[in-house]
Amino acid sequence: xxxxxxxGLLFVLALFSAMMVVLSPHAVYGALYLVLxxxxxxxxxxxxxxxxxxxxxxxxxxxxxxxxxxxxIMLLNVGRQEGGSGINRSVRWLGGVxxxxxxxxxxxxxxxxxxxxxxxxxxxxxxxxxxxDVARLLLTDYIYAFxxxxxxxxxxxxxxxxxxxxxxVQGALEEGERRGF
Amino acid sequence: MEFMVPGNLILAASIFTIGVFGILLKRNAISIFMxxxxxxxxxNLAFITFAQSLGRPEGVAVFLFVITVAAAEAAxxxxxxxxxxxxxxxxxxxxxxxxxx
Numbered sequence: 001x002x003x004x005x006x007x008g009l010l011f012v013l014a015l016f017s018a019m020m021v022v023l024s025p026h027a028v029y030g031a032l033y034l035v036l037x038x039x040x041x042x043x044x045x046x047x048x049x050x051x052x053x054x055x056x057x058x059x060x061x062x063x064x065x066x067x068x069x070x071x072x073i074m075l076l077n078v079g080r081q082e083g084g085s086g087i088n089r090s091v092r093w094l095g096g097v098x099x100x101x102x103x104x105x106x107x108x109x110x111x112x113x114x115x116x117x118x119x120x121x122x123x124x125x126x127x128x129x130x131x132x133d134v135a136r137l138l139l140t141d142y143i144y145a146f147x148x149x150x151x152x153x154x155x156x157x158x159x160x161x162x163x164x165x166x167x168x169v170q171g172a173l174e175e176g177e178r179r180g181f
Numbered sequence: 182m183e184f185m186v187p188g189n190l191i192l193a194a195s196i197f198t199i200g201v202f203g204i205l206l207k208r209n210a211i212s213i214f215m216x217x218x219x220x221x222x223x224x225n226l227a228f229i230t231f232a233q234s235l236g237r238p239e240g241v242a243v244f245l246f247v248i249t250v251a252a253a254e255a256a257x258x259x260x261x262x263x264x265x266x267x268x269x270x271x272x273x274x275x276x277x278x279x280x281x282x
Contacts, residue, residue, distance in 0.1 A: 006184060011192055017220055018196045022203035028214050034215050037196070041226055044192075048185065048233045057225070060248050065218065065255045072259045073211055076266050095205040099198045106194040110187050113267055120184045121234040129184045133238040134245070142242055156253030163260035 005046060014040035016170040027073050033068060049128040189230040197223035198212070209271040210262055221251045 017036035024030045038061045045054035110117065138146050196219055203216030224245050232240020263270050269277065 001213065004184070005259045006205055007188065011188060014192060015195055018199045021215055021219060022199055022206060027209055027215075030212055030215055034218060037219065038222060041222055044189065044227055048189075048229065050229050050241070053225070053241055056245070056248060060252065061218075061222070065252055068255055068259055069211065069218075069225060072262060076211075076263065078209060078211065078266070092206045096202055099202040101194050103198050104196075109192055110191055114187060117187050117190075118183055121231065122183055123185045123230075123234050124183065127236060129232060129236070129238045129241050134241045137238050137242050138245070141274050142246075145246060149246055152253050153249060156256045158255040160260035161271065163257065164263045 001114050003047070007044075010040050010043050010047065014044065027078065028070065031069050031073060034069075035066050038066070048123055051128050052131050052134065186230060186234055189226055193223040193227040193230070195223075196220075196226070208273050208275050210265075210274050210277075211259075213274060214258055214262075218255070221247055230269060 014037050017033040017040060020033040021030045021037065024033060038057060042054040042062070045051070045057060047052040199252070200216040200219035200223065204213050207213050207216060225247055228240045228244050228247070232238065239282065265277065266272050271277075
């Protein structure tokens with residue numbers, strides 16, 4: 001009973017804050033609601049006994065990535081957005097109607113599959129997945145993907161530095177020339 | 182807890198759709214990026230739900246990959262936005278139409 005209440009609260013929290021990410025007019029509020037969504041989903045992970053995923057979600061997503069987002073929003077000071085023009089606006093609200101239709105369709109599909117889902121997929125007594133199983137998988141079956149991810153991260157870091165610098169190298173060169181190096 | 186698997190899948194589908202709708206609705210490029218993060222989160226929720234219900238670690242491994250890709254994408258994308266903002270003084274997606282001309 002208590003777990004049902006907790007699950008319902010987390011469900012509503014995640015859904016509400018996900019909606020507020022889209023609906024809040026200011027980007028900073030949107031980012032804070034996104035943090036709330038991620039914390040809600042992390043709590044759902046912990047409720048499913050997936051502690052590793054929950055902790056990683058909090059540390060990496062809500063901690064690192066969202067701090068980067070908030071930092072850039074505040075750095076660029078581009079929070080508020082104006083309303084769209086007429087044609088774009090109607091097209092966008094048509095997108096909203098289609099989104100609601102899609103969600104209703106998915107819910108209807110799950111309602112049809114409910115017995116099959118309940119028979120084959122259950123979280124009843126789900127064991128928490130051990131971190132050494134995940135590590136063994138990452139270093140055996142998924143070793144190439146794992147190595148490619150590290151290359152991807154390296155490329156992303158170098159790319160971010162190269163993109164975001166502001167003629168810093170050139171400025172340093174000029175500065176060096178001015179000083180007679 | 183038999184309601185959790187369908188509930189989580191419905192929540193994942195809803196959050197994913199909210200992300201898609203936000204990409205259509207938003208004009209600020211950073212807000213569009215945040216909606217992409219919402220979609221990543223929805224996918225992660227579905228992955229972890231199935232990993233837990235099947236008791237297999239593959240879902241958690243894919244979750245790790247998704248987080249890594251999201252971090253790399255956020256770093257490069259936000260650096261791009263800083264660059265665009267330095268050049269154009271705006272990151273409104275509707276005004277950045279250089280490739281449409």
